[in-house]
Amino acid sequence: MAKHHVTTTINGESVEFLCDTRQTLLDVLRDELELTGSKEGCASGDCGACSVLVDGRLVCSCLVLGVEAEGKSIETIEGMAKGDKLHPLQQKFLEHAALQCGICTPGFLVAAKALLDSNPNPTETEVRYWLAGNLCRCTGYDKIIRAVLDAAAEMRGETHG
Numbered sequence: 001m002a003k004h005h006v007t008t009t010i011n012g013e014s015v016e017f018l019c020d021t022r023q024t025l026l027d028v029l030r031d032e033l034e035l036t037g038s039k040e041g042c043a044s045g046d047c048g049a050c051s052v053l054v055d056g057r058l059v060c061s062c063l064v065l066g067v068e069a070e071g072k073s074i075e076t077i078e079g080m081a082k083g084d085k086l087h088p089l090q091q092k093f094l095e096h097a098a099l100q101c102g103i104c105t106p107g108f109l110v111a112a113k114a115l116l117d118s119n120p121n122p123t124e125t126e127v128r129y130w131l132a133g134n135l136c137r138c139t140g141y142d143k144i145i146r147a148v149l150d151a152a153a154e155m156r157g158e159t160h161g
Helices: 025-032 088-095 105-118 124-133 142-155
Strands: 003-010 013-020 051-054 057-060 073-075
Touching: 013 025, 025 051, 051 105, 057 105, 088 105, 088 142, 105 124, 105 142, 124 142
Parallel strands: 003 073
Antiparallel strands: 003 013, 051 057, 051 073
């Protein structure tokens, strides 16, 4: 089967790759581009472990074809930190111990970033609703919700004492 040439932007960098028309964006990210932060949990769009942003929109990369990335801007978990400086969400996930096995963590972080980009002051209910598409078998969610709310407050310049 013929490979397709795709030109896109990933985490602010211009990227080109070849992919089969049947390859998912998740497979391209992991197998062709060696961006292994996004995880495959279900391959059916039900768990959120493969969440990425495509042109600012939160999507499950297991449901997007690699060829659909043509001309798009993609943000993955690898683009959240700036060098050695963690994104506030990443730091708060660590501080709140909002992760255990780590399979779901990249998806939660990308989804939470999408939320805070669009709503910097969400209520707990809004955070829970927004993250409902991300499943975790380990944490029980409360620490994740607390970490997102704490990060939101910090990003707004508020401090918890």
